[in-house]
Amino acid sequence: MVINSMEQQFLTWLDTRLAQQTQDETGIGDDCAVMHSLPKSSHVISTDIIVDQVHFDVSRHSPHMVGRKAIAVNLSDIAAMGASPDYAVVSLVIPMHWNLTQVQELYEGLLQLATEFNTDIIGGDFNRHEGPLTISVTIMGHQTSDGLKYRNTAIVGDDIYVTGPLGGSILGHHLLFTPRIEIGLELSLHNSVRAMTDITDGLVIDLHSLLNAHQGALLYADSIPLRSEIKADPNALTRALYDGEDFELLFTASPQFTPADLTSNNHRDIYKLGVIRNEEGISLEDSNANITKLTLHGYEH
Amino acid sequence: MVINSMEQQFLTWLDTRLAQQTQDETGIGDDCAVMHSLPKSSHVISTDIIVDQVHFDVSRHSPHMVGRKAIAVNLSDIAAMGASPDYAVVSLVIPMHWNLTQVQELYEGLLQLATEFNTDIIGGDFNRHEGPLTISVTIMGHQTSDGLKYRNTAIVGDDIYVTGPLGGSILGHHLLFTPRIEIGLELSLHNSVRAMTDITDGLVIDLHSLLNAHQGALLYADSIPLRSEIKADPNALTRALYDGEDFELLFTASPQFTPADLTSNNHRDIYKLGVIRNEEGISLEDSNANITKLTLHGYEH
Incomplete structure (x- = not known):
């Protein structure tokens, strides 16, 4: 908890906003989030970090689109394993000059896609700096061991x-x-x-x-x-x-x-x-x- | 896989370096890492992102110390739940002018502490940009449901x-x-x-x-x-x-x-x-x- 009015406002909003979505034990606010383990499943995890001027351009793309992309690229990795997404954690590094509305719009983009694919956002980190907007998303998912699809299993003639x-x-x-x-x-x-x-x-x-x-x-x-x-x-x-x-x-x-x-x-x-x-x-x-x-x-x- | 000689060299090095440490099924390189689920445990997850000029100063701190801190702050969150760390994923956004040796030193700092606390690095993401060094680490751990320690359970007189x-x-x-x-x-x-x-x-x-x-x-x-x-x-x-x-x-x-x-x-x-x-x-x-x-x-x- 950094005592900073914009961050406090954002976290207060996020707490309310995620309460509508999250089914987990602790919600945002403890040191770790707690995940319910799924019996008879293999768990998969994917992480991607996207940065302004590398993966998007905040001068041309809305915060909503950028937030949406941040989670979409990770969901795509889960899809590539043939798995179902379950949980996500989201770390933001926001430009110092951004206002609360911009952060909320970004998060709404994330949440819209997370909700569509039944992914609970159960934790994260929030920072501000003088550099570019940076968003790191980590998603956990599951599939049976037999159902998982890997890269290195092609056979000649496929x-x-x-x-x-x-x-x-x-x-x-x-x-x-x-x-x-x-x-x-x-x-x-x-x-x-x-x-x-x-x-x-x-x-x-x-x-x-x-x-x-x-x-x-x-x-x-x-x-x-x-x-x-x-x-x-x-x-x-x-x-x-x-x-x-x-x-x-x-x-x-x-x-x-x-x-x-x-x-x-x-x-x-x-x-x-x-x-x-x-x-x-x-x-x-x-x-x-x-x-x-x-x-x-x-x-x- | 971005075709970029520095990244390729780094990933080749990382693949060898992590092979010594990782016990997981797929290793670095597939779309997701696969985690072994622990029976009768609750799973916890923590994520922190640290950025140059906010959490450290690359002009004064060695890459090794910065890498060490990136994982240490997350391990501290796992400790705060009374849990054991198991797996980590690590995303790097490296300044464009960094060389391979600097990236390796940073990763060695991460790996040293990960190894000390039996944490397998099972995945990640690697990018370069014109902005500040940024490191996002997500750690998964476990504890029995009874053993987990939360923030909101104090009692008057404690x-x-x-x-x-x-x-x-x-x-x-x-x-x-x-x-x-x-x-x-x-x-x-x-x-x-x-x-x-x-x-x-x-x-x-x-x-x-x-x-x-x-x-x-x-x-x-x-x-x-x-x-x-x-x-x-x-x-x-x-x-x-x-x-x-x-x-x-x-x-x-x-x-x-x-x-x-x-x-x-x-x-x-x-x-x-x-x-x-x-x-x-x-x-x-x-x-x-x-x-x-x-x-x-x-x-x-």
């Missing part, structure tokens, strides 16, 4: 899928995307789904992170779904391959898997765009069956 | 204790303190120990955080232990009352409790310095039995 169109996220999607929790949970039920991650640094580099030693991948240029905002862009395909922060799930599945196996409507947005091979490197096959090797580089945050 | 001398932490202790995990765990075994926190914002303000409605406290001036560095300071008592970041445990206990009940040598550093009363406010009694009301203010980080 098909490669993505849960939505790619490229041009910087035009707005990177702030407004919906974390793919629902489809991640549905994919977790299928043993034929093998390796999974979310696309944060770009399709090519994140696909590379799924490959084990001596594995490679072939992507079909015509099958890579392009986000509508970039379809007219002459570099659309390159952007879909290399732009970051798509936050779609990228996964491999055995040939037995087909999106029609999914019971929800989610399969409408699932695209098969390649295959895991036993030849190292990632290559692209165009409509004339010409194959070119892709360079490995990604999006720099 | 004695007030502290686990070490106070004041002048800014002279060095705030960087080099040992989190009171051991004594916290021993105190967790005693039902006579009622409310507990750690001193971060100052004795008076943290004591205030232990009080329930209609409760107050009386402190005995002659019983407040002074850190040796400030004993010659004419304002020593005021500093012991109001300086922050002592990171000692402050707890209340029923009159049945005596430090001699503790089996370890820890009781040598335990001081009884007051009592919980049913009169609101915090007062100070001097050696002439004069009682003055203390103002409520604390240390601003």
